[in-house]
Amino acid sequence: MIVIFLGPPGAGKGTQAAHIVERYKIPQLSTGDMLRAAVAAKTPVGVKAKEVMDAGNLVSDEIVGAIVSDRIEEPDCARGFLLDGFPRTLVQAEMLDEILAKKGLSVNAVIELKVDEAALLDRLRNRIEETKARGEEVRADDNEETFAKRLGVYSEQTAPLIPYYEKQGKLRAVDGMGTVEDVSAALDAILDPISA
Template identity: 75%
Template sequence: MILIFLGPPGAGKGTQAKLISEKFDIPQLSTGDMLRSAVAAQTEIGKKAKAVMDAGNLVSDEIVAGIVSDRIEEDDCKPGFLLDGFPRTVVQAEMLDKILAGKGRQLDVVLELKVDEEALVERLNTRIEETKAAGLEVRADDNEETFRHRLGVYHEQTAPLIPYYQDKGLLKEVNGMASIDAVSAEIDGIFKELEKA
């Protein structure tokens, strides 16, 4: 099972990814984690990434794709894997298609968590109020302005992946506003349909 999650920040992708990873015993591959471990392992691509990051620049699509390509060769990815934070753009999605094709593998499904973004903003504001009320410190990036900026970036860069995967017949929509258990059950239903196909 090879799959990707799409959805704006705060949609619950991380929560569901963790549940699927545990249920199917497949790794959840986060771009950030893969970058850090490639740098720590001093792989060829890791060294390139470190040089770019040390210079204070963003790592290029080629480097990220190279790190993904190396990581999915590892044994724990044989039964499948879940990509978290990659691809973020259509260019990266095209790179992923080439990487998988080159390894004789293919994507099984792309799950889009559909959410009401204004409700997400309300959820965030409630969380901030509850954190303050509990006398705890609110994370610096936990504010409405930052969150709306992240939503804007998502719409500009990542949302174009929705029609891209829709055209390939890989996109399945999931109601991300339901409870964690209900979302999980809906995803299980999609997996059962895929097994029948």
């Protein structure tokens, strides 16, 4: 079972990813984690990635694709996996389709957590207030300006994946505004038949 999560920052992808990992016993593959692991393991792709990062540059789609390709060969991915943070662009989505096709695999479901952007801002404000009320330090990226930038990047780069996967018949929209339990139940209704 190969699943991709789409949704703007603050939509609850992290919370629901943990649910999917637990329920379906598949790993959550985060590009950031995979990149760090490849660098630490000094794999050929990891060495290339380290050179690029040490020079202060962003890692190319080709390097990210190669890291994903290597990672999904690991034994824990045999039953499937949840992709987090990849693909982010149409180029990456096409690359992923090619990588999977070469391995005789394909994406089973692309889940879009649909949320109201105004409500996301309210969620952010509440999280900031709750963090302060607990006497904890607010995360550096938990501010409206940074959040607005992240929403903009999502709309510009990642939202075009929605029609791409819709054309393939793989897109499933889930209302991300419900309770955590309601959203999890909606995800289970989509994924249970696929995982069977």
